[in-house]
Structure formats: C-alpha cells, structure tokens
Amino acid sequence: MAEQAETLRRTPLSRDRILRAAVALADEAGIESLSMRNLAQDLGVVPMALYKHVANKDELLDGMIDVIVDQIDPVAPDTHWKDATRRRVLSAREVLRRHPWAPLAIESRNMATPAVLAYLDSVVATFRAGGFSANLAHHVMHTMGSRVLGFSQELFDDARRVGRSGAASPEPAAALPPEFADRFPHLAEIATAASHDDQSVVGQGCDDQFEFAFALDLLLDGIERLHEQGWTSPRRSR
Amino acid sequence: MAEQAETLRRTPLSRDRILRAAVALADEAGIESLSMRNLAQDLGVVPMALYKHVANKDELLDGMIDVIVDQIDPVAPDTHWKDATRRRVLSAREVLRRHPWAPLAIESRNMATPAVLAYLDSVVATFRAGGFSANLAHHVMHTMGSRVLGFSQELFDDARRVGRSGAASPEPAAALPPEFADRFPHLAEIATAASHDDQSVVGQGCDDQFEFAFALDLLLDGIERLHEQGWTSPRRSR
DNA sequence: ACGCTAAGTGTACGCCGTACACCTGTCAAG
DNA sequence: CTTGACAGGTGTACGGCGTACACTTAGCGT
Numbered sequence: 001m002a003e004q005a006e007t008l009r010r011t012p013l014s015r016d017r018i019l020r021a022a023v024a025l026a027d028e029a030g031i032e033s034l035s036m037r038n039l040a041q042d043l044g045v046v047p048m049a050l051y052k053h054v055a056n057k058d059e060l061l062d063g064m065i066d067v068i069v070d071q072i073d074p075v076a077p078d079t080h081w082k083d084a085t086r087r088r089v090l091s092a093r094e095v096l097r098r099h100p101w102a103p104l105a106i107e108s109r110n111m112a113t114p115a116v117l118a119y120l121d122s123v124v125a126t127f128r129a130g131g132f133s134a135n136l137a138h139h140v141m142h143t144m145g146s147r148v149l150g151f152s153q154e155l156f157d158d159a160r161r162v163g164r165s166g167a168a169s170p171e172p173a174a175a176l177p178p179e180f181a182d183r184f185p186h187l188a189e190i191a192t193a194a195s196h197d198d199q200s201v202v203g204q205g206c207d208d209q210f211e212f213a214f215a216l217d218l219l220l221d222g223i224e225r226l227h228e229q230g231w232t233s234p235r236r237s238r
Numbered sequence: 239m240a241e242q243a244e245t246l247r248r249t250p251l252s253r254d255r256i257l258r259a260a261v262a263l264a265d266e267a268g269i270e271s272l273s274m275r276n277l278a279q280d281l282g283v284v285p286m287a288l289y290k291h292v293a294n295k296d297e298l299l300d301g302m303i304d305v306i307v308d309q310i311d312p313v314a315p316d317t318h319w320k321d322a323t324r325r326r327v328l329s330a331r332e333v334l335r336r337h338p339w340a341p342l343a344i345e346s347r348n349m350a351t352p353a354v355l356a357y358l359d360s361v362v363a364t365f366r367a368g369g370f371s372a373n374l375a376h377h378v379m380h381t382m383g384s385r386v387l388g389f390s391q392e393l394f395d396d397a398r399r400v401g402r403s404g405a406a407s408p409e410p411a412a413a414l415p416p417e418f419a420d421r422f423p424h425l426a427e428i429a430t431a432a433s434h435d436d437q438s439v440v441g442q443g444c445d446d447q448f449e450f451a452f453a454l455d456l457l458l459d460g461i462e463r464l465h466e467q468g469w470t471s472p473r474r475s476r
Numbered sequence: 477a478c479g480c481t482a483a484g485t486g487t488a489c490g491c492c493g494t495a496c497a498c499c500t501g502t503c504a505a506g
Numbered sequence: 507c508t509t510g511a512c513a514g515g516t517g518t519a520c521g522g523c524g525t526a527c528a529c530t531t532a533g534c535g536t
Contacts, residue, residue, distance in 0.1 A: 250515095284516050286516070287516075290513080290514055290515070291514090
C-alpha cells in the first residue's frame with residue numbers, strides 16, 4: 001500500500017532526468033555541493049543507482065555541459081559573420097548567466113563532447129561562410145578561446161564565488177580596505193574609473209556585461225581587419 | 239644515535255619550505271596529486287604538521303600562486319607601454335610553462351593575494367605611464383583578463399591534461415578518428431589549416447606559443463588604436 | 477509460470493581535509 | 507641547574523567523497 005504509492009510516484013531514473021537534476025542542483029547549491037550522494041538524495045535514490053546511467057562523475061559533468069551548450073541560440077541565417085558571431089557569443093553568455101557554475105566545470109574538464117564540438121563547428125562554419133580562409137579561421141578560434149562559449153577568465157570573479165545560487169551577490173563585495181589604496185595605488189585608481197554603474201564610490205560594482213562585450217568587439221574588430229587584408233600566418237621555415 | 243642523525247638531517251619545516259615542496263610536487267605529479275598527505279610525506283612529516291605553517295589547503299594554494307607570480311620578470315624600465323606589456327605577459331607565460339598546474343589553481347581560487355595584486359598593479363602602472371586614462375586602463379585590464387597572467391582558457395587544452403608532469407605530452411593527441419571529419423567538417427578543415435608545425439597531417443600539433451602571441455598582439459593593437467583616439471566609455475544615462 | 481535482464485540497493489574501501497588532544501625539544505627566567 | 511612556557515611535530519578520529527562489487531527486486535517476453 002504505502003509501498004505501492006511509493007512505487008507509483010517514483011518516476012524511473014534516466015540519464016536525462018539525472019542530468020537535469022544535476023544542473024538544477026548546481027544552479028541552486030553551487031557546483032561544490034554537487035556530489036553523487038547529494039544528487040542521488042535529490043532524486044530519492046541511493047547513490048550507486050546513478051551509476052546505471054552515467055559511467056562516473058566526469059561523464060556526469062560532461063553531460064551537464066552538453067545540457068548547457070544545447071541552450072545556445074542557433075545561428076541566425078543570412079547574417080553577416082561579424083554580427084552572427086557576436087549574437088551567438090552573447091547568447092552563450094546569457095546561458096551561462098543562468099548557470100554560473102558552468103565555466104568552472106568546463107575548465108576542469110578536458111572536454112571534447114559531441115555537443116560542444118557541434119557548437120564549435122557551427123561557429124567555424126560562420127567564419128568560413130563569411131569568406132575566411134581556413135588558416136585565418138584556425139587562428140581566430142584560438143584567439144577567441146573560451147570566449148566563444150560565453151565566458152573568459154576574469155581576474156576577480158564575483159560571479160563565480162564558490163558560494164550559493166547563481167544570482168549576483170547582494171552585497172557589493174565589501175568595499176576595499178583603506179590600506180589597499182596605499183599598497184596598490186594604480187589598482188585603486190582604476191577601480192573607480194569606469195563610468196558605468198553610476199558613480200558607485202566602491203568601485204568593483206563593475207558592469208560585467210559591458211566589459212565582456214567591450215573585449216568581444218575589440219577582438220571582432222581586429223579580426224575583421226585581418227580578414228579584410230587577407231592575412232595568413234607566415235609559413236614556418238622548415 | 240639513529241635518532242640523533244634523524245634530528246640532524248631533518249631541516250625544520252617552514253612555510254617557505256612547504257610552499258616550495260608543494261610547487262615541486264605539483265610540477266612533477268600534477269595538481270591532482272597534491273594532497274596534504276602526499277605533501278607531508280614528501281617532507282618526511284606527518285600531515286597535520288603542515289597546519290602549523292599554513293592555515294588550510296586553500297591558503298597553501300594561494301601561497302603556491304604567489305611563488306609563481308614572483309617569478310615573472312619585473313618591468314623593463316624606459317620601454318614603450320606596448321612592448322613592455324608584451325614582454326611582461328610573455329614572461330608570465332614562460333613561467334607558466336614550467337608550472338602547468340598554475341592556471342587551474344588560479345582559476346579555482348577567488349584569488350586576491352598580495353603578490354598577485356602587486357603584479358597587477360605594476361601592469362596597470364605601465365599603462366598609466368604610457369598615457370592611458372584610468373578609464374581606458376580599467377577596461378583594458380578587463381579585456382586582458384587572465385591573459386596578463388600568461389594564460390587564457392583554450393578550447394582544447396593539451397597542456398593542462400590532468401595527467402602527469404609539465405612537459406608537453408609525447409604523443410600528439412592520438413590522431414582524430416575518421417568519423418570526426420564527417421560530423422564536424424569545419425573543425426576538421428581548420429585543424430590542419432595552420433601552417434605552423436610544418437604540415438603535420440594530424441593537425442592539433444598546434445603551436446600554442448604562436449597562438450598566444452597572435453591573440454595578444456591582436457588585443458594590444460586594438461588597445462593601441464583606442465588609446466590613440468582617446469577612447470572613453472560612454473557615460474551611463476543614469 | 478518462469479526465468480532473463482535491467483534497475484536499484486547495501487556494504488565496504490581507500491582517499492581526502494582537518495579538528496583536537498597530546499607529546500617533546502628548546503630556551504629564558506628564577 | 508631547575509623549571510615551565512611555548513612552538514613545532516604527532517596520533518587518532520570524523521565526516522565527506524567517488525566508486526567497486528555483490529546482492530535483491532521489478533518487469534517483461536515466452
């Protein structure tokens with residue numbers, strides 16, 4: 001009876017259900033509390049049950065990354081390569097905003113999952129369709145690095161603080177101590193020098209989105225220039 | 239007697255000795271086998287002994303990062319900002335080549351150790367001395383991101399494979415399977431399209447150093463252009 | 477009704493970081 | 507020369523982790 005009810009309400013496990021639960025858990029509690037044990041508990045199941053559907057934790061992470069990558073917008077058809085790529089990358093970034101643990105997960109993996117490869121392939125396709133040589137496209141992909149996936153390693157990363165949920169932290173990074181300005185005068189100077197975010201005296205209340213787009217456009221402009229002048233990497237002597 | 243000998247040969251522990259041993263261990267065995275237990279064993283000491291000199295493992299990692307950062311060349315005096323920064327960053331990169339675990343360690347920390355801050359401060363100082371506004375310098379630092387520390391998140395990172403020692407892997411990444419070219423034609427196409435590394439048919443035998451410098455110069459050129467035209471970020475409406 | 481298979485369980489192992497109580501060697505003050 | 511404080515090293519133990527491996531159970535085609 002009670003057992004019957006239990007049996008009924010328990011949707012059977014599946015790789016997909018596990019992945020979605022894992023993403024949800026990481027979103028809510030942070031990647032550091034994503035353990036096989038916690039995940040199993042969330043699913044009302046014993047830890048080892050998961051291993052019938054994923055080989056190990058690494059494969060679980062790969063699967064989670066795939067879930068993320070699949071959320072990135074597809075290429076807009078009939079668009080100039082520059083605009084198409086820009087939109088694509090910003091879409092990727094928006095996805096990551098909902099899953100702040102993803103960059104760290106991606107970095108920690110050696111990653112070459114099919115979903116990621118398919119995405120990268122489509123990015124390259126855009127460049128090629130825009131008339132880029134394979135050679136230039138190669139270097140461009142290297143140059144973009146993780147940026148094509150919507151993130152880049154920032155020096156101080158508020159968002160990726162180990163702690164809890166994805167949302168930006170309510171407290172604005174606890175104003176820097178006065179001694180800071182003495183020891184690192186140039187850092188202190190530029191901390192407040194960005195005009196965005198009104199004139200928050202604290203600094204650090206930086207507009208991540210602006211900075212990301214700034215760097216992205218700088219890269220795209222440089223890339224465009226190289227493309228226009230038919231740049232090719234110098235042949236190696238031997 | 240034997241005890242006396244032991245007492246004599248055992249150099250007393252110290253924070254410094256611990257940090258150097260930790261760096262050596264990570265260099266040789268990879269960051270994933272840097273545990274308090276392994277480290278203690280290398281030092282001929284019981285694990286808990288370490289805690290008399292470092293508060294916990296995170297602080298140990300911070301200390302290791304500082305050791306790395308201190309190896310970066312100081313600024314060359316009387317040099318144009320562009321060249322000075324270029325050299326500095328490439329010096330940082332060279333340091334990291336000797337300590338391939340460092341990027342991952344840096345990424346995993348929230349990092350704001352004094353040594354790192356001092357380094358960043360000196361980088362900013364170079365820009366300011368070159369006539370950059372504090373505003374532009376701010377955005378430039380964001381744009382460079384982890385690149386000022388000599389690394390950037392690559393999509394496929396041979397060097398940072400979890401495995402062993404720092405040296406580049408002897409086997410050249412085990413040639414991609416034929417099905418690859420069918421499923422990801424554009425990736426396959428550009429894989430072999432870089433002219434460096436002779437014409438290795440395998441592709442992937444990519445010259446990391448070239449790609450890094452390529453992206454670095456692209457950024458520096460773009461930055462120079464903005465600097466020349468006195469760029470400033472648009473004021474926020476409110 | 478039977479038995480095969482896939483799904484879920486339980487127990488256990490060897491790692492990890494580290495809290496906490498303990499011992500011990502060194503050295504200055506009496 | 508004794509003493510006692512204290513810094514540095516030890517030993518034990520706890521709770522967490524990923525996961526190997528042997529097991530029960532549920533569901534289904536015959």
